[in-house]
Amino acid sequence: MTPRRTVVTTSWDDGHRLDTALADLLARYDVPxxxxxxPRNVELRPADRLPAAGIRDLAARGGVEIGGHTLSHLRLPLIDDTSAREQVALGKIELENIIGAPVVSFCYPRGEYRAVHVRQVAQAGFRLARTVRRSSLATGPVMEMATTVNAYAHRVDVPLVLRLAGGRPARAAQLYRHWDELAIRWFDLCLERGGVYHLWGHSWEVDARGDWARLERVLAYISGRPDVRYVTNGTLAEAGAA
Ligand SMILES: [Zn+2]
Structure with a gap:
């Protein structure tokens, strides 16, 4: 029996200067x-923003895609529709001016959006958009793509963890406490069932929580597998990726 295909993709939000270190780590394991x-993220101190030269450096690397995340990282549902449209479109234009190439993937700041924003993102010319929904091995709608696991110690719902742990309480407790254990369990499940394994996070969050070793452990585990396809998010918009 041919095993069902597994696709691995990762994404990293916000444009923090530590994104460079994160890209170095991904490159070490050949994970896109x-x-x-x-580019003008108001939630980051200006000194912490990845400058234009840093964005260009990332874009020039193999296996790296630059995606839109609005111009200033404002929460879309809290601003009027005209401002939201500008935020989505101007963020794309500014990034394209910096890297000199089209930007086709988008991520809603904090995963917050309404139906009007989905339309605006498509009208701006993006081909796919990622949300912050987790625990999925299918991308779902291309303009509201779900993810699998976040590189962060979220409180995960207990029934889900029990299911993933096969009912073993000690294993469930481990999954509940450590996102890297959860990320690895999800990967095993994805290998078994096929699907899209989407790991995402924030470089500044990995750093603030001292999670670099956990992230490296996960990358080492999920990388270099035969029969697994490793792609950027943008590739998922192309037919047949999933
Ligand atoms: Zn963000």
């Missing part, structure tokens, strides 16, 4: 990454 960058 899409970096969703808000």
């Amino acid at each position: 990454g899409t970096f969703y960058i808000a």
Whole structure:
């Protein structure tokens, strides 16, 4: 029996200067990454933003895609529709001016959006958009793509963890406490069932929580597998990726 195909993709939000270190780590394991960058992110101190030269450096690397994340990382549902349209479109234009190439993937800041924003993202010329929904091995709608696991110690719902742990309480406790264990369990499940394994996070969050070793452990585990296809998010928009 031919095993069902597994696709691995990763994405990293916000455009923090530590994205460079994250891209170095991905390169070490040959895992592609899409970096969703808000070039004037108001939630980051200006000194912490990845400068234009850093964005260009990332874009020039193999296996790296630059994606839109609005211009300033404002919460779309909290601003009027005209401002939202500008945020989506201007973020794309600014990134394209910096890297000199089209930007086709988008990520909603904080995963917050309404139906009007989905339309605006498509009208701006993006081909796919990622949300912050987790626990999925299918991308779902291309303009509202779900993910599998976040590189961050979220409180995961207990029934899901129990299911993933095959009912073993000690294993469930481990999954509940450590996102890297959860990320590895999801990968095993994806290998078994086929599907799209989407790991995402924030370089600044990995750093703030001292999680570089956990992230490296996950990357080492999920990389270099035969029969697994490793792609950027943008490739998922192309027919047949999933
Ligand atoms: Zn963000």
